[in-house]
Amino acid sequence: MTEIIGMVFIVIGLIFDLFGCLGLVRLPDVYNRLQASTKCVTLGTCSILFGLFLFKGFTASGIKSILGIIFIILTAPVSAHALARGAHKSGVKLCKGSVCDKYAEDKG
Amino acid sequence: MKKSRIILFILALLIWMFLSWPPDYQHLIIGILVAGFVSFMTGDMFVKRAHLFKHLSRYLWFLYYIPLFIWECMKANIDVAYRVAHPDLPINPGIVKVKTTLKSDTGLTFLANSITLTPGTMTVDIDPEHGFLYIHWIDVKDKDMQKATQIIVQRFERVLKRIFE
Amino acid sequence: MRRLRWLSGLILIIIILGILIFYPLPSMLEWQSAFLKHSFYVLFFCGVFCLWRILRGPTAADRAVAIDILGILILGFCAILGIPTGREWYIDIGIAWALQSFISTLALAKYLEGRGLEE
Numbered sequence: 113m114t115e116i117i118g119m120v121f122i123v124i125g126l127i128f129d130l131f132g133c134l135g136l137v138r139l140p141d142v143y144n145r146l147q148a149s150t151k152c153v154t155l156g157t158c159s160i161l162f163g164l165f166l167f168k169g170f171t172a173s174g175i176k177s178i179l180g181i182i183f184i185i186l187t188a189p190v191s192a193h194a195l196a197r198g199a200h201k202s203g204v205k206l207c208k209g210s211v212c213d214k215y216a217e218d219k220g
Numbered sequence: 221m222k223k224s225r226i227i228l229f230i231l232a233l234l235i236w237m238f239l240s241w242p243p244d245y246q247h248l249i250i251g252i253l254v255a256g257f258v259s260f261m262t263g264d265m266f267v268k269r270a271h272l273f274k275h276l277s278r279y280l281w282f283l284y285y286i287p288l289f290i291w292e293c294m295k296a297n298i299d300v301a302y303r304v305a306h307p308d309l310p311i312n313p314g315i316v317k318v319k320t321t322l323k324s325d326t327g328l329t330f331l332a333n334s335i336t337l338t339p340g341t342m343t344v345d346i347d348p349e350h351g352f353l354y355i356h357w358i359d360v361k362d363k364d365m366q367k368a369t370q371i372i373v374q375r376f377e378r379v380l381k382r383i384f385e
Numbered sequence: 386m387r388r389l390r391w392l393s394g395l396i397l398i399i400i401i402l403g404i405l406i407f408y409p410l411p412s413m414l415e416w417q418s419a420f421l422k423h424s425f426y427v428l429f430f431c432g433v434f435c436l437w438r439i440l441r442g443p444t445a446a447d448r449a450v451a452i453d454i455l456g457i458l459i460l461g462f463c464a465i466l467g468i469p470t471g472r473e474w475y476i477d478i479g480i481a482w483a484l485q486s487f488i489s490t491l492a493l494a495k496y497l498e499g500r501g502l503e504e
Contacts, residue, residue, distance in 0.1 A: 128301065129427070132454070136434055139309070180464070180480050196343075200344060200345075207313065212314040
Protein backbone atom coordinates (compact mmCIF):
# COMPACT_ATOMS: atom_id res chain seq x y z
CA MET A 113 0.00 0.00 0.00
CA THR A 114 2.76 2.45 0.90
CA GLU A 115 4.37 1.73 -2.46
CA ILE A 116 1.24 2.86 -4.30
CA ILE A 117 1.15 6.11 -2.26
CA GLY A 118 4.86 6.59 -2.94
CA MET A 119 4.27 6.20 -6.68
CA VAL A 120 1.47 8.79 -6.53
CA PHE A 121 3.87 11.23 -4.83
CA ILE A 122 6.54 10.54 -7.47
CA VAL A 123 4.11 11.15 -10.34
CA ILE A 124 2.92 14.45 -8.77
CA GLY A 125 6.56 15.51 -8.43
CA LEU A 126 7.32 14.66 -12.06
CA ILE A 127 4.33 16.72 -13.27
CA PHE A 128 5.37 19.76 -11.21
CA ASP A 129 8.98 19.45 -12.45
CA LEU A 130 7.71 19.45 -16.03
CA PHE A 131 5.62 22.59 -15.43
CA GLY A 132 8.56 24.34 -13.79
CA CYS A 133 10.90 23.68 -16.71
CA LEU A 134 8.14 24.68 -19.16
CA GLY A 135 7.97 28.00 -17.32
CA LEU A 136 11.74 28.32 -17.70
CA VAL A 137 11.23 28.17 -21.47
CA ARG A 138 7.98 30.14 -21.90
CA LEU A 139 8.13 33.15 -19.55
CA PRO A 140 9.63 36.39 -20.89
CA ASP A 141 11.96 37.64 -18.15
CA VAL A 142 14.73 36.54 -15.75
CA TYR A 143 12.67 37.27 -12.62
CA ASN A 144 9.53 35.50 -13.87
CA ARG A 145 11.59 32.49 -14.93
CA LEU A 146 13.23 32.42 -11.52
CA GLN A 147 9.83 32.47 -9.80
CA ALA A 148 8.24 29.66 -11.77
CA SER A 149 11.23 27.36 -11.89
CA THR A 150 12.27 27.77 -8.24
CA LYS A 151 8.80 27.12 -6.83
CA CYS A 152 7.79 24.24 -9.04
CA VAL A 153 11.13 22.42 -9.14
CA THR A 154 11.61 22.73 -5.37
CA LEU A 155 8.23 21.25 -4.50
CA GLY A 156 8.47 18.64 -7.27
CA THR A 157 11.84 17.35 -6.11
CA CYS A 158 10.67 17.35 -2.47
CA SER A 159 7.69 15.26 -3.52
CA ILE A 160 9.92 12.79 -5.37
CA LEU A 161 12.19 12.45 -2.33
CA PHE A 162 9.17 11.89 -0.06
CA GLY A 163 8.01 9.15 -2.41
CA LEU A 164 11.46 7.55 -2.13
CA PHE A 165 11.12 7.71 1.66
CA LEU A 166 7.75 5.92 1.46
CA PHE A 167 9.33 3.22 -0.72
CA LYS A 168 12.37 2.60 1.44
CA GLY A 169 11.12 3.24 4.99
CA PHE A 170 13.65 3.91 7.75
CA THR A 171 16.68 2.56 5.93
CA ALA A 172 19.82 4.47 4.97
CA SER A 173 18.51 6.00 1.75
CA GLY A 174 15.11 6.83 3.30
CA ILE A 175 16.69 8.90 6.07
CA LYS A 176 18.99 10.55 3.53
CA SER A 177 16.01 11.53 1.39
CA ILE A 178 14.41 13.28 4.39
CA LEU A 179 17.70 15.16 4.93
CA GLY A 180 17.64 16.07 1.23
CA ILE A 181 14.12 17.57 1.60
CA ILE A 182 15.22 19.79 4.51
CA PHE A 183 18.37 20.79 2.63
CA ILE A 184 16.50 21.78 -0.56
CA ILE A 185 13.82 23.78 1.26
CA LEU A 186 16.53 25.73 3.09
CA THR A 187 18.86 26.39 0.15
CA ALA A 188 16.77 26.83 -3.01
CA PRO A 189 15.13 30.16 -1.97
CA VAL A 190 18.50 31.49 -0.84
CA SER A 191 20.08 30.85 -4.23
CA ALA A 192 17.03 32.33 -6.01
CA HIS A 193 17.31 35.46 -3.87
CA ALA A 194 21.05 35.80 -4.59
CA LEU A 195 20.54 35.31 -8.34
CA ALA A 196 17.71 37.88 -8.49
CA ARG A 197 19.82 40.46 -6.69
CA GLY A 198 22.83 39.76 -8.89
CA ALA A 199 20.73 40.04 -12.04
CA HIS A 200 19.23 43.36 -10.93
CA LYS A 201 22.65 44.78 -10.06
CA SER A 202 24.18 43.63 -13.34
CA GLY A 203 21.56 45.71 -15.16
CA VAL A 204 18.91 43.27 -16.43
CA LYS A 205 15.69 45.24 -17.03
CA LEU A 206 12.20 43.98 -16.26
CA CYS A 207 10.17 42.79 -19.25
CA LYS A 208 7.93 45.03 -21.33
CA GLY A 209 4.58 44.71 -19.55
CA SER A 210 5.88 45.40 -16.04
CA VAL A 211 3.93 47.70 -13.76
CA CYS A 212 6.44 49.27 -11.39
CA ASP A 213 10.06 48.92 -10.21
CA LYS A 214 10.48 50.38 -6.73
CA TYR A 215 13.93 48.83 -6.31
CA ALA A 216 15.45 50.77 -9.22
CA GLU A 217 13.82 53.98 -7.95
CA ASP A 218 15.34 53.57 -4.51
CA LYS A 219 18.82 52.36 -5.43
CA GLY A 220 19.28 54.51 -8.50
CA MET B 221 29.87 31.43 25.19
CA LYS B 222 29.67 27.83 26.30
CA LYS B 223 25.96 27.19 25.73
CA SER B 224 26.00 28.07 22.03
CA ARG B 225 28.90 25.65 21.46
CA ILE B 226 26.99 22.82 23.11
CA ILE B 227 23.92 23.50 20.92
CA LEU B 228 26.04 23.56 17.78
CA PHE B 229 27.74 20.30 18.87
CA ILE B 230 24.38 18.55 19.32
CA LEU B 231 23.07 19.77 15.94
CA ALA B 232 26.23 18.70 14.07
CA LEU B 233 26.22 15.29 15.76
CA LEU B 234 22.55 14.73 14.84
CA ILE B 235 23.16 15.56 11.18
CA TRP B 236 26.22 13.28 11.13
CA MET B 237 24.27 10.41 12.68
CA PHE B 238 21.47 10.76 10.13
CA LEU B 239 23.94 10.88 7.24
CA SER B 240 25.59 7.61 8.35
CA TRP B 241 22.29 6.08 9.34
CA PRO B 242 22.61 2.48 10.63
CA PRO B 243 24.00 3.50 14.04
CA ASP B 244 27.43 2.10 14.79
CA TYR B 245 30.02 2.84 17.46
CA GLN B 246 32.78 3.62 14.93
CA HIS B 247 30.60 6.25 13.23
CA LEU B 248 29.67 7.60 16.67
CA ILE B 249 33.31 8.06 17.76
CA ILE B 250 34.32 9.80 14.52
CA GLY B 251 31.19 11.96 14.70
CA ILE B 252 31.92 13.09 18.28
CA LEU B 253 35.53 13.98 17.33
CA VAL B 254 34.57 15.95 14.20
CA ALA B 255 31.57 17.72 15.76
CA GLY B 256 33.67 18.70 18.79
CA PHE B 257 36.41 20.10 16.54
CA VAL B 258 33.91 22.08 14.43
CA SER B 259 32.04 23.52 17.39
CA PHE B 260 35.36 24.42 19.07
CA MET B 261 36.60 26.25 15.96
CA THR B 262 33.44 28.16 14.95
CA GLY B 263 32.24 29.04 18.46
CA ASP B 264 29.30 31.41 18.63
CA MET B 265 29.23 32.35 14.96
CA PHE B 266 26.32 30.01 14.26
CA VAL B 267 24.13 30.29 17.37
CA LYS B 268 24.07 33.86 18.63
CA ARG B 269 21.28 33.96 21.22
CA ALA B 270 21.39 30.61 22.98
CA HIS B 271 18.81 31.48 25.64
CA LEU B 272 16.00 31.26 23.04
CA PHE B 273 16.42 27.49 22.75
CA LYS B 274 14.86 26.66 26.12
CA HIS B 275 11.43 28.24 25.55
CA LEU B 276 8.93 25.47 24.84
CA SER B 277 6.28 27.69 23.22
CA ARG B 278 8.62 28.52 20.33
CA TYR B 279 8.77 24.84 19.34
CA LEU B 280 4.98 24.59 19.49
CA TRP B 281 4.58 27.65 17.25
CA PHE B 282 7.14 26.12 14.88
CA LEU B 283 5.04 22.95 14.69
CA TYR B 284 2.05 25.17 13.80
CA TYR B 285 4.13 26.98 11.17
CA ILE B 286 5.00 23.82 9.18
CA PRO B 287 1.46 22.90 7.93
CA LEU B 288 0.72 26.57 7.19
CA PHE B 289 3.88 26.72 5.07
CA ILE B 290 3.12 23.47 3.22
CA TRP B 291 -0.45 24.64 2.42
CA GLU B 292 0.79 27.97 1.02
CA CYS B 293 3.47 26.12 -0.99
CA MET B 294 0.88 23.83 -2.61
CA LYS B 295 -1.29 26.84 -3.53
CA ALA B 296 1.76 28.57 -5.01
CA ASN B 297 2.59 25.61 -7.21
CA ILE B 298 -0.91 25.21 -8.59
CA ASP B 299 -1.05 28.96 -9.28
CA VAL B 300 2.28 28.93 -11.14
CA ALA B 301 1.34 25.81 -13.12
CA TYR B 302 -1.90 27.51 -14.21
CA ARG B 303 -0.07 30.64 -15.33
CA VAL B 304 2.56 28.69 -17.26
CA ALA B 305 0.11 26.39 -19.02
CA HIS B 306 -2.36 29.12 -20.03
CA PRO B 307 -1.97 30.09 -23.72
CA ASP B 308 -2.05 33.87 -23.09
CA LEU B 309 0.44 33.93 -20.16
CA PRO B 310 -1.65 35.99 -17.66
CA ILE B 311 1.20 37.80 -15.89
CA ASN B 312 1.43 41.39 -14.64
CA PRO B 313 4.88 41.65 -13.02
CA GLY B 314 6.57 44.36 -10.98
CA ILE B 315 8.80 44.99 -7.97
CA VAL B 316 7.06 46.39 -4.88
CA LYS B 317 8.37 47.51 -1.49
CA VAL B 318 6.96 46.18 1.78
CA LYS B 319 7.77 46.86 5.41
CA THR B 320 8.39 44.30 8.15
CA THR B 321 8.79 44.62 11.90
CA LEU B 322 11.03 41.58 12.39
CA LYS B 323 14.55 42.47 13.55
CA SER B 324 16.62 39.31 14.04
CA ASP B 325 18.68 37.79 11.23
CA THR B 326 17.14 34.31 11.51
CA GLY B 327 13.62 35.74 11.44
CA LEU B 328 14.36 37.84 8.36
CA THR B 329 15.90 34.85 6.58
CA PHE B 330 12.89 32.65 7.33
CA LEU B 331 10.51 35.43 6.24
CA ALA B 332 12.36 35.88 2.94
CA ASN B 333 12.40 32.12 2.29
CA SER B 334 8.67 31.80 3.05
CA ILE B 335 7.85 34.71 0.75
CA THR B 336 9.88 33.13 -2.04
CA LEU B 337 7.99 29.83 -1.81
CA THR B 338 4.44 31.30 -1.58
CA PRO B 339 2.06 32.35 -4.39
CA GLY B 340 3.49 34.75 -6.92
CA THR B 341 6.11 36.51 -4.81
CA MET B 342 9.90 36.41 -4.61
CA THR B 343 12.32 38.39 -2.45
CA VAL B 344 14.88 40.44 -4.40
CA ASP B 345 16.67 42.37 -1.65
CA ILE B 346 16.51 43.04 2.09
CA ASP B 347 17.26 46.34 3.81
CA PRO B 348 17.64 45.26 7.45
CA GLU B 349 18.28 48.72 8.91
CA HIS B 350 14.89 50.18 7.96
CA GLY B 351 13.04 46.85 7.73
CA PHE B 352 12.22 47.07 4.00
CA LEU B 353 11.83 44.06 1.70
CA TYR B 354 11.88 44.44 -2.10
CA ILE B 355 9.58 41.83 -3.61
CA HIS B 356 9.05 40.77 -7.20
CA TRP B 357 5.35 40.05 -7.62
CA ILE B 358 4.12 38.15 -10.68
CA ASP B 359 0.59 39.65 -10.47
CA VAL B 360 0.70 43.14 -8.93
CA LYS B 361 -2.58 43.87 -7.14
CA ASP B 362 -1.57 47.08 -5.38
CA LYS B 363 1.46 49.36 -5.75
CA ASP B 364 1.00 51.04 -2.38
CA MET B 365 3.32 49.95 0.44
CA GLN B 366 0.74 49.49 3.21
CA LYS B 367 -1.70 47.36 1.23
CA ALA B 368 1.06 45.22 -0.29
CA THR B 369 2.37 44.65 3.24
CA GLN B 370 -1.09 43.53 4.34
CA ILE B 371 -1.44 41.11 1.46
CA ILE B 372 2.04 39.58 1.37
CA VAL B 373 3.77 39.75 4.73
CA GLN B 374 1.23 39.54 7.50
CA ARG B 375 0.25 35.89 7.10
CA PHE B 376 3.69 34.79 8.26
CA GLU B 377 4.80 37.72 10.37
CA ARG B 378 2.55 37.08 13.34
CA VAL B 379 3.72 33.45 13.55
CA LEU B 380 7.42 34.15 12.92
CA LYS B 381 7.43 36.92 15.54
CA ARG B 382 6.43 34.39 18.17
CA ILE B 383 9.13 31.95 17.04
CA PHE B 384 12.23 34.04 16.49
CA GLU B 385 11.86 37.33 18.38
CA MET C 386 -1.97 32.13 -34.41
CA ARG C 387 -0.78 32.11 -30.81
CA ARG C 388 -3.38 29.54 -29.78
CA LEU C 389 -2.34 27.39 -32.74
CA ARG C 390 1.30 27.44 -31.65
CA TRP C 391 0.29 26.59 -28.09
CA LEU C 392 -1.87 23.67 -29.25
CA SER C 393 0.86 22.25 -31.50
CA GLY C 394 3.41 22.46 -28.68
CA LEU C 395 1.03 20.66 -26.31
CA ILE C 396 0.41 17.85 -28.82
CA LEU C 397 4.15 17.50 -29.46
CA ILE C 398 4.98 17.22 -25.75
CA ILE C 399 2.22 14.67 -25.14
CA ILE C 400 3.33 12.52 -28.10
CA ILE C 401 7.02 12.55 -27.09
CA LEU C 402 6.30 11.78 -23.43
CA GLY C 403 3.83 9.04 -24.35
CA ILE C 404 6.33 7.34 -26.63
CA LEU C 405 9.12 7.61 -24.06
CA ILE C 406 7.12 6.29 -21.11
CA PHE C 407 4.74 3.71 -22.59
CA TYR C 408 6.41 2.42 -25.76
CA PRO C 409 7.62 -1.06 -24.71
CA LEU C 410 4.21 -1.74 -23.18
CA PRO C 411 4.81 -3.32 -19.73
CA SER C 412 2.96 -6.47 -18.82
CA MET C 413 0.42 -6.25 -16.02
CA LEU C 414 2.55 -8.19 -13.54
CA GLU C 415 5.58 -5.95 -13.40
CA TRP C 416 4.06 -2.61 -14.46
CA GLN C 417 5.27 -0.91 -11.29
CA SER C 418 9.01 -1.33 -11.75
CA ALA C 419 8.70 -0.87 -15.52
CA PHE C 420 6.86 2.42 -15.03
CA LEU C 421 9.49 3.62 -12.58
CA LYS C 422 12.28 2.64 -14.96
CA HIS C 423 10.69 4.65 -17.74
CA SER C 424 9.44 7.61 -15.72
CA PHE C 425 12.80 9.29 -15.38
CA TYR C 426 12.58 10.18 -19.07
CA VAL C 427 10.31 13.02 -17.86
CA LEU C 428 13.20 14.42 -15.84
CA PHE C 429 15.46 13.94 -18.87
CA PHE C 430 12.97 16.06 -20.85
CA CYS C 431 13.10 18.78 -18.16
CA GLY C 432 16.89 18.71 -18.43
CA VAL C 433 16.60 19.27 -22.19
CA PHE C 434 14.48 22.39 -21.51
CA CYS C 435 17.16 23.67 -19.10
CA LEU C 436 19.92 23.05 -21.67
CA TRP C 437 17.87 24.94 -24.29
CA ARG C 438 17.69 27.92 -21.94
CA ILE C 439 21.45 27.69 -21.33
CA LEU C 440 22.08 27.74 -25.08
CA ARG C 441 19.58 30.48 -26.00
CA GLY C 442 19.60 32.72 -22.89
CA PRO C 443 19.92 36.38 -23.86
CA THR C 444 21.83 37.40 -20.74
CA ALA C 445 24.26 35.72 -18.37
CA ALA C 446 21.65 35.71 -15.58
CA ASP C 447 19.37 33.40 -17.58
CA ARG C 448 22.15 30.87 -17.94
CA ALA C 449 22.90 31.02 -14.21
CA VAL C 450 19.21 30.37 -13.42
CA ALA C 451 19.13 27.36 -15.72
CA ILE C 452 22.29 25.91 -14.16
CA ASP C 453 20.80 26.29 -10.69
CA ILE C 454 17.60 24.48 -11.70
CA LEU C 455 19.60 21.69 -13.39
CA GLY C 456 21.45 21.07 -10.11
CA ILE C 457 18.17 20.50 -8.24
CA LEU C 458 16.78 18.28 -11.03
CA ILE C 459 19.76 15.93 -10.79
CA LEU C 460 18.94 15.23 -7.12
CA GLY C 461 15.47 14.05 -8.19
CA PHE C 462 17.03 12.04 -11.04
CA CYS C 463 19.35 10.20 -8.64
CA ALA C 464 16.47 9.58 -6.20
CA ILE C 465 14.29 7.95 -8.87
CA LEU C 466 17.21 5.97 -10.28
CA GLY C 467 17.79 4.42 -6.85
CA ILE C 468 14.42 2.66 -6.65
CA PRO C 469 14.32 0.16 -9.58
CA THR C 470 18.05 -0.58 -9.54
CA GLY C 471 18.06 -1.14 -5.77
CA ARG C 472 21.36 0.66 -5.22
CA GLU C 473 21.38 2.88 -2.17
CA TRP C 474 24.37 5.09 -3.00
CA TYR C 475 22.70 7.06 -5.80
CA ILE C 476 21.09 9.41 -3.26
CA ASP C 477 24.57 10.19 -1.83
CA ILE C 478 25.68 11.35 -5.27
CA GLY C 479 22.55 13.47 -5.58
CA ILE C 480 23.01 15.22 -2.22
CA ALA C 481 26.70 15.94 -2.94
CA TRP C 482 25.80 17.32 -6.39
CA ALA C 483 23.09 19.59 -4.93
CA LEU C 484 25.54 20.96 -2.32
CA GLN C 485 28.16 21.76 -4.97
CA SER C 486 25.48 23.33 -7.18
CA PHE C 487 24.29 25.59 -4.34
CA ILE C 488 27.80 26.86 -3.63
CA SER C 489 28.57 27.42 -7.31
CA THR C 490 25.27 29.33 -7.73
CA LEU C 491 26.22 31.66 -4.88
CA ALA C 492 29.61 32.23 -6.55
CA LEU C 493 27.90 32.98 -9.90
CA ALA C 494 25.54 35.47 -8.24
CA LYS C 495 28.48 37.21 -6.60
CA TYR C 496 30.20 37.41 -9.98
CA LEU C 497 27.12 38.94 -11.64
CA GLU C 498 26.85 41.54 -8.88
CA GLY C 499 30.52 42.53 -9.06
CA ARG C 500 30.59 43.02 -12.82
CA GLY C 501 27.65 45.42 -12.63
CA LEU C 502 29.50 47.56 -10.12
CA GLU C 503 32.61 47.89 -12.27
CA GLU C 504 30.86 49.11 -15.38
